[in-house]
Amino acid sequence: MPVTKNEARAARPRRYRLLGAGRKGDDVDPFLQFLQQVREIVEANEGRTARLVYRIAELLDTLINDHHLDFASSAEPGCRFGELLYEDPRTGFAVVLLSWGAESSTAIHEHTTWDVFGILSGRLCIRNYTRDAGTEPVLVAEFEARPGDVTYLVPPDQAIHQIANPARDLALSLHVYESNLERTYGDQPEG
Ligand SMILES: [Fe+2]
Numbered sequence: 001m002p003v004t005k006n007e008a009r010a011a012r013p014r015r016y017r018l019l020g021a022g023r024k025g026d027d028v029d030p031f032l033q034f035l036q037q038v039r040e041i042v043e044a045n046e047g048r049t050a051r052l053v054y055r056i057a058e059l060l061d062t063l064i065n066d067h068h069l070d071f072a073s074s075a076e077p078g079c080r081f082g083e084l085l086y087e088d089p090r091t092g093f094a095v096v097l098l099s100w101g102a103e104s105s106t107a108i109h110e111h112t113t114w115d116v117f118g119i120l121s122g123r124l125c126i127r128n129y130t131r132d133a134g135t136e137p138v139l140v141a142e143f144e145a146r147p148g149d150v151t152y153l154v155p156p157d158q159a160i161h162q163i164a165n166p167a168r169d170l171a172l173s174l175h176v177y178e179s180n181l182e183r184t185y186g187d188q189p190e191g
Helices: 005-011 030-044 049-066 181-185
Strands: 016-018 069-071 080-087 094-100 115-121 124-131 137-145 150-153 160-164 171-177
Touching: 030 049, 049 115, 049 150, 049 171
Parallel strands: none
Antiparallel strands: 016 069, 080 094, 094 171, 115 150, 115 171, 124 137, 124 160
């Protein structure tokens, strides 16, 4: 079932705008179209997490690289801050804009739900970990993500990570979560 504009507005006021006319040939709101497509993928791939995540990663790549969207952050300088842009009333997925203040970082944390995210501005240092038979998390990969890059977490095997903004400039990332983290993890999710 399509995501209607009323559903999008009811979930949360939009905090982005199109720059200029958007991509040539855009005849629909690309963010609304993105929400629609994510909903269809989630509904069609229940129980197939890896497939679902890869398809959403492709969509997010297109959204942030092919369209001229400007997501405005409400974050204070220096804060790590999340803003819920949309929560799907049918399937529960959530789209969140995360702002990473200068030299901010999460703790090493584990997700029980999938997360697909792309970098909008700045750069983020991402460290992925594994857990070896209940011991402390072991670092398996570390990389720097730049604007336009898309990555993801797929529980249970690829779901421990840490994200940091090592620079003095604000960084922004756009996340599609399986569910609203505030509902899943409590009031102060790591992101
Ligand atoms: Fe996280």
